[in-house]
Amino acid sequence: MEYHSQGMRLSEVQLISENEYGRVTVCEDLSSSERTRYAVYITDDHEIISKLHRVYHNATNIPSDTEISYFSDQGHFLVVFPYVPARELLKFYMGSTMPIPECEEVFKNYVITCMTSNLPWPVLYLALSQSQVNVARDGSVYLSYSFDLSGLNEEIKEGDCVALCVRDLMDMLSQKPANIRWDLRELLTKRSKRAVFTRFTELYRDIEVASGRNRKGGFFRRILLWFSDNKDQLFRFFLTISIILVIFTIVTFLTNAIFGDVPWLRLFIRSFERIGTQSLTE
Numbered sequence: 001m002e003y004h005s006q007g008m009r010l011s012e013v014q015l016i017s018e019n020e021y022g023r024v025t026v027c028e029d030l031s032s033s034e035r036t037r038y039a040v041y042i043t044d045d046h047e048i049i050s051k052l053h054r055v056y057h058n059a060t061n062i063p064s065d066t067e068i069s070y071f072s073d074q075g076h077f078l079v080v081f082p083y084v085p086a087r088e089l090l091k092f093y094m095g096s097t098m099p100i101p102e103c104e105e106v107f108k109n110y111v112i113t114c115m116t117s118n119l120p121w122p123v124l125y126l127a128l129s130q131s132q133v134n135v136a137r138d139g140s141v142y143l144s145y146s147f148d149l150s151g152l153n154e155e156i157k158e159g160d161c162v163a164l165c166v167r168d169l170m171d172m173l174s175q176k177p178a179n180i181r182w183d184l185r186e187l188l189t190k191r192s193k194r195a196v197f198t199r200f201t202e203l204y205r206d207i208e209v210a211s212g213r214n215r216k217g218g219f220f221r222r223i224l225l226w227f228s229d230n231k232d233q234l235f236r237f238f239l240t241i242s243i244i245l246v247i248f249t250i251v252t253f254l255t256n257a258i259f260g261d262v263p264w265l266r267l268f269i270r271s272f273e274r275i276g277t278q279s280l281t282e
Contacts, residue, residue: 003042003078005071007031010040010078021045021150026083037083039145042076049077051152052123059120061158066118081145089133089141090168095175100182102139104211107169107184109141111204114165117143122156128164159198166192166203184210 003010010027017024022043029036043049049070056068069080089110095103110133117124127133130147170192173185187210197203 002030003027003040003073003076005073005078008080010038010080012040013037016146017148019148019150021048022148024146024148026146027080039081039083041079041081041147041149043079043150044076045150046077048149048152049079051154052079052149055120055122055152055154058154062118062120079149083146084134084142084144086132086144086146087134087136088131089135090131090171092135093172093175095172096177100176100180101211103172103176104184104207106135106139106141107172107207108204108211109135109139110169111165111200111207113141113143114161115200115204119143121158121161122153123149125153125156125161125164126151128161128168133168158200162197162200162203165200166197 001012009030011030012025013028014026015023016026016039022041022045025040025042027038027040029038052068052070056062056066059066071078071080089106093106098106113133114124114128117127119127126147126149127143127145129151132144132147134142134144136142166188169188173182173188176182176185184207187206191197191206197206
């Protein structure tokens with residue numbers, strides 16, 4: 001079947017997926033001498049297209065001039081993305097045999113790809129949830145765009161995408177035998193349980209900090225890394241101590257203002273006025 005728009009004649013060459021809302025296909029542009037291929041989502045549901053338009057219009061994580069290519073033909077709406085051959089990350093990542101430094105580079109590339117994708121968060125969420133993250137033979141990570149738009153949710157935020165990314169990273173970390181010490185695995189396991197990541201920059205920073213620490217020894221560096229890993233707990237501890245001291249100071253001030261005395265200070269002021277039966281003040 002062919003679909004026509006200004007300057008394009010798209011012919012379906014491969015069906016990727018299909019449901020009651022539409023289908024995902026690979027189309028070839030017959031008007032192009034190179035027969036350029038595109039990943040195309042085809043639907044009859046105008047509400048999906050309206051959502052997509054609003055998502056791109058309201059997106060804050062991509063340039064304002066970023067546009068999505070879509071058109072209608074023969075009663076169908078077509079959303080056109082670049083076609084990128086898939087090499088699914090979770091299938092082709094060989095974490096059990098790769099050296100730890102190479103694994104860590106793949107993780108960082110994954111996060112960088114998400115941060116620079118030029119997809120609004122709701123669309124990126126679909127890409128991540130539908131296994132559109134790929135890894136090249138050189139360890140670089142890239143997105144493909146053969147995803148179903150019927151599940152588009154306008155309320156998705158960056159934190160939701162980060163959670164999916166962390167889920168994939170944890171799956172990848174689990175491929176390395178448990179008896180191999182890996183600080184990054186320990187760090188992400190601990191932090192993912194507390195769901196502390198809300199931004200990709202936070203996730204990247206922690207991966208960068210943890211990467212290669214076993215190869216960068218040194219007593220003082222280990223101390224710095226320990227403080228970095230536990231900064232949240234330390235902040236809460238010192239905040240609690242500060243609040244207790246502030247309350248103690250206020251109570252002491254009010255007690256002195258009302259009674260002219262601070263009873264618990266007598267423990268220090270008068271504790272040595274009498275030793276046994278001998279008074280030191282007489």
